[in-house]
Amino acid sequence: MRAARLEDVAAAAGVSPATVSRVINGRPVVAPETRERVLAAVQRLNFRPDSLARSLATRRTGALGLVIADITNPFYPEVVRGVEQTAAGYDLSVLLYDTAEDSEREAQSIRLLGERRVDGVIVCAARLPEARLAELVRPDTPIVLINRRLSHLPVCTVEVDQETGVREALLHLAALGHRRIAFIGGPVASQVQQRRLAAFRRECRNLGIFTPGRWIVDAPPTIIGGKEAASALFARDARPGAILAYNDLIAIGAAIAAQEAGIAIPAELSIIGHDDIPLAGVVHPALTTVRQPMRDLGVQAVLLLQQCFNGGAPARTPPLIQLAPRLIVRASTAPAQAGSE
């Protein structure tokens, strides 16, 4: 038996399709008695409106596209959770595209999303080239970027104030007496990376800390990446007394490398990460890190999109929401070794 259509309900209730439509959409102009009859028929036939047909008629799909870089990196599930939860509150479903930090998959995602109609798109994938973003969606579909601003297109952004995060991390290290600080960055193309690196350089200068170029490196944002980058760092003659890492995975990798090299943390080496993924509080020693409000990034992105839907058309200068990071001090940082300076 095929699924009941609106027309079937109308026939069963002895009214017109238009009236059924009014009832199921909660239009107020229907006579209570008629409404009852329709509702009864809906029940009886187990009628469920076809979202496709509805969308075709209303030009709303009730779906959001969410493009992320790597679902297996614990940063992203938190963002997804924020997006999904908030979207559900507005009766929106989420189409997830995971580019897997891979340009092949990325192109595939873009094509798939581009062919599909969605009410809005949230992009949290640093590698995605700006030119590609335009192809991503129909021109009238609003886009919100997470942790990334765009120079040409007028799109909204939700981001974390990276400069503040880096500054607090460095002030913490400086207060502990550290003056030999290395920076292990992440994906060089990412704006987050660029801002953190620039902030690192600037704040070091402000603090009168000299950082040789060989102490500023970058790595894939994974545990392995951090481990290898840190090993290379330790192999050199002059070893840093502290490391600021692009994310917690790199920081944890660095901690593992230190352990293998017989370097005690935090006694001989302090390490600070970024993100505060759940893992950060669990590893040994627990990681000091610059917490990013990951879930809130997702929440705010949906709220912004929601504004766009409600005619809050992106002005000449579209909204930019900035969230604050917070330094979480745990056990991976300690006073600099006496005489190491």
Add this chain to the structure above:
Amino acid sequence: MRAARLEDVAAAAGVSPATVSRVINGRPVVAPETRERVLAAVQRLNFRPDSLARSLATRRTGALGLVIADITNPFYPEVVRGVEQTAAGYDLSVLLYDTAEDSEREAQSIRLLGERRVDGVIVCAARLPEARLAELVRPDTPIVLINRRLSHLPVCTVEVDQETGVREALLHLAALGHRRIAFIGGPVASQVQQRRLAAFRRECRNLGIFTPGRWIVDAPPTIIGGKEAASALFARDARPGAILAYNDLIAIGAAIAAQEAGIAIPAELSIIGHDDIPLAGVVHPALTTVRQPMRDLGVQAVLLLQQCFNGGAPARTPPLIQLAPRLIVRASTAPAQAGSE
């Protein structure tokens, strides 16, 4: 300027809408010269077919629903990755619903997904009551369950052979001389939990190992859950020499509890988890665990769905795919303490 429709392209190319449709869908019967003309018009007008209209006409949406229990539990991102990647290969998009292990959100997800048309649904959420699954989708939409069989509805299942996993874990412990083994289970309603627990009991019996009821407990499948359950276990007079945990998060929580109680791992207590989430290899000591082929669960689920699409209608006894787990021995297991028996 509104987006071009198929009709506009037809007019521009001087052909009928049907011909344009044939061209953009790669139907072979179009004259090469006509095709060129149409393609040119498509380019010129920057035409992109409207997926909604197409879906309404073809009754295919090119979308999959994926319901998972908790995206912040590292088990699920791997499943999602497997699903998403494989789906993309078939030009399918993935609608993600995260029930957040919460019945409120679960009901919401079900409603949202139920109103939406998808080509198929994959459910990887143990708590979801069987009765609810029926409401989940239109009756003609194929469903694949991950790690769960159904008694009434004829739905396909992809699962891991839990019995083998538990047996290998216990044989490993037995070979190390352990005879005082506790089991910290997960969500009691989950079939995975039930199967693991039954297997635990059966294998212990086979091995001649007596396990008092107070050594069989359960906990929320989180680090905190494991920590608290283990603490309670340690508070008792007779302490187990080994723990088999429902998942790695619980196992890690138990390890933390042990550490806080001054119990050395693996010297005084061996711990085995389930899953082999990335975290498992990183914590200290690295966790011995029964690896679940998480990504492959997702991959196989999509392949199964794909079969259903191709008329591989679920037979009276719908397909059941079983994947094998594998014991990964790391540093959290060691020979039983002499004299502890």
Add this chain to the structure above:
DNA sequence: TTGAAAGCGCTAACAA
């Protein structure tokens, strides 16, 4: 308060 009818943009018989 309700109904009739014209779409929404595309596909798929069937006919030519």
Add this chain to the structure above:
DNA sequence: TTGTTAGCGCTTTCAA
């Protein structure tokens, strides 16, 4: 090889 036409199932004027 191409065109005509009738939907796909719902919404929304407009008129009654």
